[in-house]
Amino acid sequence: MNRKGIIIVVSGFSGAGKGTIMKALTAKYDRYALSISATTRDPRPGEENGREYFFVSNEEFEQLIRDNGLIEHAGYVNHYYGTPRKFVEDKLAEGKDVILEIEIQGALQIKAQYPDAVLLFVMPPSAAELKKRLAGRGTETAEVISQRLNRAKEESVGIENYDYIVINDDLDKCVDKVHEIMDAAHNAPSRNLDFINTIRKELNEL
Ligand code: ADP
Ligand code: 5GP
Numbered sequence: 001m002n003r004k005g006i007i008i009v010v011s012g013f014s015g016a017g018k019g020t021i022m023k024a025l026t027a028k029y030d031r032y033a034l035s036i037s038a039t040t041r042d043p044r045p046g047e048e049n050g051r052e053y054f055f056v057s058n059e060e061f062e063q064l065i066r067d068n069g070l071i072e073h074a075g076y077v078n079h080y081y082g083t084p085r086k087f088v089e090d091k092l093a094e095g096k097d098v099i100l101e102i103e104i105q106g107a108l109q110i111k112a113q114y115p116d117a118v119l120l121f122v123m124p125p126s127a128a129e130l131k132k133r134l135a136g137r138g139t140e141t142a143e144v145i146s147q148r149l150n151r152a153k154e155e156s157v158g159i160e161n162y163d164y165i166v167i168n169d170d171l172d173k174c175v176d177k178v179h180e181i182m183d184a185a186h187n188a189p190s191r192n193l194d195f196i197n198t199i200r201k202e203l204n205e206l
Helices: 018-028 058-066 085-093 104-113 127-137 142-156 171-186 193-205
Strands: 007-012 032-034 037-039 053-055 070-076 079-084 097-101 118-123 164-167
Touching: 007 018, 007 104, 007 171, 018 032, 018 097, 018 171, 037 058, 058 070, 058 079, 070 085, 070 104, 079 085, 079 104, 085 097, 097 104, 104 118, 118 171, 127 142, 164 171
Parallel strands: 007 097, 007 118, 032 097, 037 053, 118 164
Antiparallel strands: 037 079, 070 079
16 A cells, blocks of 8 residues: 655634644644744744744745745735745655645645645634634734634635535544545555556456
8 A cells, every 4th residue: 555645735714723633633643744834923922933833034934935945835914934845855755644734825836736735624613613712712812813814704715726624613523534534545546556556467467
């Protein structure tokens, strides 16, 4: 069975629970590697440089772009966010499925460069629950929360570009659902051509 790594793009409205799901998924299964993005936004309380993000200045971010050090990047609510190239390439080569928790502009850049990537969109069970989670997280001001809810409206237009939606109602069920989708992805004929060709050859030799 083919175990080549697959890129998993995970998007979803801010507050839908992407970070929570990915933390639980990587804790439960060691097949996944979570990419750490670079960003120019400030760390939230409790966030550490090199753990949630690489927190960099505008100048450092622009240098990363010039050095071709990012496989994608985008602007989101007044800041830059981007995916460092080396980690993704190294982990795919090791056979890990690499999770990119990124927004839609980045997701589309990834699909164009890696058509084999699986694009997931995490949905809250309702808009009211999304607002409740964003406020409940307590990490943003009322103004930023309202910017993010407006951004959610814009992003909802792009959901059809994704391969699957996953609804984050019960966290454990949602984590298992993501894992099932990735299991199924590994079984696509296009990802198992070596195995298929081996069987074909064996059949010819019977
Ligand atoms: P995102 O990474 O998508 O912005 P977070 O993972 O930070 O979202 O989750 C936003 C808030 O919602 C957090 O306070 C988190 O604890 C909570 N949350 C996440 N998943 C669930 C869930 N299934 N049920 C209830 N609350 C959740
Ligand atoms: P936050 O500030 O809440 O951590 O993230 C804001 C948004 O930026 C989220 O939608 C998140 O998925 C997205 N994001 C985080 N890292 C990246 C990245 O490397 N590239 C892109 N395009 N988006 C990112």
